[in-house]
Amino acid sequence: MVQTLLECSGITKSFGGVPVLKGVDLRLEPGTVTALAGENGAGKSTLMKIVSGQYSADDGTVSVHGSALAPGNPRDAVRHGVAIVPQELASIEDMTVYENLFVGRELRRGPFLNRRAMIAEARETLGVFDVAISPTARMGSLPVGLRQIVEIVKAARTGARVVMLDEPTSAISEREVEGLYRIVRRLRDQGVAMVYTTHKMAEIRAIADRVVVLRDGGLILDTPIDEVTDDEIVTAMIGRELDALFPQRPEPGTDTVLEVRDLQVDGASGPVSFSVRAGEIVGLAGLVGAGRTELLEAIFGARRSTSGSVQVRGRPVKRNQPAAAITAGMAMVPEDRKLNGAVLSMSVLDNGSLPRLSAFSLAGWLRGKARSTAVSDVMSSVRLRSRGLGQEVGTLSGGNQQKVVLARWLTGDVSVLLLDEPTRGVDVGARSEIYRIITEFAANGMAVLMASSDMPEIVGLSHRAFVMRAGQLVGELDRDALDHPAVQESVFRLATALDEAPTDAPENQEAAS
Template sequence: MADELGTLECRDLTKAFGGIPVLKGISLSLAPGTITALAGENGAGKSTLMKIASGQYRPDSGEVLVRGERLPSGNPQAAYRLGVAIVPQELASVLEMTVYENIFIGRELSGPFGLRRRAMIESARQILHVFGVDIEPTRRMGSLPVGLRQIVEIVKATNTGARVILLDEPSSAIAEREVGKLIEVMRTLRDRGVALLFTTHKMEEMRALADRVLVLRDGELVLDEALRNLTDDDIVTAMIGRELEGLFPALPEPGTEAVLEIDNLHVSGAAAPLSLTVRRGEIVGLAGLVGAGRTELLETVFGIRKSTAGSIRVKGTTIKGGTPAAAIAARMAFVPEDRKGAGAVLSMSVLDNATLPRMDKFSVGGLLRQGFRRSQVREAMDAVKLRSRGLDQSMETLSGGNQQKVVLARWLTSPVDVLILDEPTRGVDVGARSEIYRIIVDLAEQGMAVVMASSDMPEILSLSHRALVLRNGIIAGELDSEQLAHPGVQDTIFRLASGLEGIESSDPDPADPSTNNQKDN
């Protein structure tokens, strides 16, 4: 059915970079009016496949057909003319231009007296309305949140007449409240006969959207099946090549010693000061909606943001100065949410990235102690089972999971008492995610006090000894391990995070923190 309207077909695609095979004979077909999920671990070949299908890369062998017509190799304009559009993870929006200018870029309406701006504005308004998107077309693109910019990019693709849309990690950088709108837009496109292919690491997104699942592993297509015929375990096993026995490891019993003590800390933008205690070996999860103040709290504790009042103590000693250097000296470590922007220098090697937080340890008189730093960094990377070609490998050539391992492990070259994690598995595939969970639990078992902010509810529920729900920068509720295991806890967390009242019940709900002591242990 390769000549059916909207169908894209890939036949025996191969691609190698530097002699290393990335795609090994991939064949697939996308039918109109369907949504297909493309899954696989980082480095499996998903992005390469999409770039070939959209004309950006030239395959070493094989071909791509769109509605029966062969796509010229490495020709994005030809793909565009044939109705294939790609919405990359790194959006191509022109932020200084308006929404309607972005939608019509390269296809502007003009008349005898110049651009027909009113016509473009009205047309943009109508097409946005079709997708249920309430955005004023004259708004500057840069003023929109990332999620809405992503939707505008999708709308722009449909406005060009695209019948096949490829989306690379469409929800990876957008707020939870915007994911629902993205799902609505994708379903509308499917109902209009568009064929959609999207990559994701999130099982819940596959369940919400996909008719079919394709899984790549090591450049090979190992699964092509209707979603209704698959369990989550089937998909995970196909992705990693083995059964994943328990995504989350068992949590060790925390100690009683208070390691991190935060007293009346004033975080910029928070509704009130905050106090918190974390014990040795304890993992405290921070839950909340986007904008709840989790990142702001973590960055203030580590000294990235300034606080106007309050105190922070590590093992009874007050941290003075309120700077990252002071936090590091107090044996604190911080893994930021933005791995690529704030956590690592991708153009540098594994060795150089691992050296950055502790340059003073690895240098004397301005000269690096090469042998010493290599041995220390190698030991740290071995501890997290880093998969790399060696310490001199560039960070940008590592998978997302291995990049995250480097960002985490570089702190292990010296003792750490407090480990601060902001979205530790964002953009990480399920196989690497399982490994990172085990690293976090192992570090807690060694005695570190861990504070972890996460938007992934299973992480909060399964990786925390205790969870704090933040709203407007303050603690709206606290749940212990018993409460986190309660079937109704997700609804409780949402109600606390959004400011709604607790669930009404004739009996006290064990998952309702309003019926429990909320003081720090």
């Protein structure tokens, strides 16, 4: 029988009288990766902070090898081999890698720091995990993914037997994710019990031996990963069937709202032509680098196009001028809401009025009441969950941040909505609300053009979809094609030119003969 390494029993926690955890039980075994899944607000981070001693539970116990941890005592958790790598990294960016690895545990020779010994040991430790980082590199010079790996190695170097990672891929690239997986698997093979919080199905399948799902503070699912389907995990997370994620698509109209003709995006291999009708949701599928983002930005005027035309309701829109696109009735929700979509340090009110400040101005003065009323109305229409218009957007959940970026365009007339990865970084439950908002926009007559790398999203929302490759449209899928079981294979073949024969094949055959 496998011995339990860490056990949580009946963990209960409330904040301000609001229950966050409701009698949660959790057992971790050595040499396993447990995916702790759930929507934002499910209680995942709170549970990990209780285990690591950052919070005290109102009721319940945490024990390691049968020895109870002192509540709310991080040092006791560390002494028992429990480490946490938070979503917001705690590394000291102005210090070197080796200094971060040894902070609080410095090697000394008499009264002096033994830097040579620390550098040598840091190099050896990093080498054990196949991490190609110089120990003398400044932490702030490393990408987020490598800084995260240093934090994990630091936990392992201190002898941690339980390592908890809180949303570890939220701010790193796909290439860095593979490096993270490699470190997690290495620690698992060394007998460490790993906890990996996420709401991404691909990550759960790629890394977990077991999946635990929290919903509304309660334990809903706890099972080996090979004994549960994706649909069952999602249903446990959101409390309803996966099909309920996507609302019924509205019937599109007959009037063309957006018309793109021979638009040559700077850097694309050829021009693009298509149209979108009122009430229609058109998807843009393709591989990374296919040119979907570039096309949306060019239509909106935020990326240079060298020729062609864009029309909204039959009227031409000046190319390369976002202000002209906004005036014509276009709205754009960018891929990276934190970088290009919302100003995180500003309030909901300020973000909600950013695209149309002139509409709330009179003789150079803001009409405060009119602005507050308009922003309040549109935020209510998307069911924004916030403490009020004065709350900083950066303190909202990912789903509510995206609602702010979507809703702020509704303070004016919008005919065309351009969406770039509309649910990236948004948990499963919040996705359902985003999808509802998008379909409501379409039902009100907007033409929606949506780029997404999530095929279920393309299939679930779109009336039809285009496949892109090298900046061009290489295929169109109608509703019947989107409903076909082999739709993913069809998209992949179009996106990779898998079915296209090499252009020099006839010449090669003649030469061979």
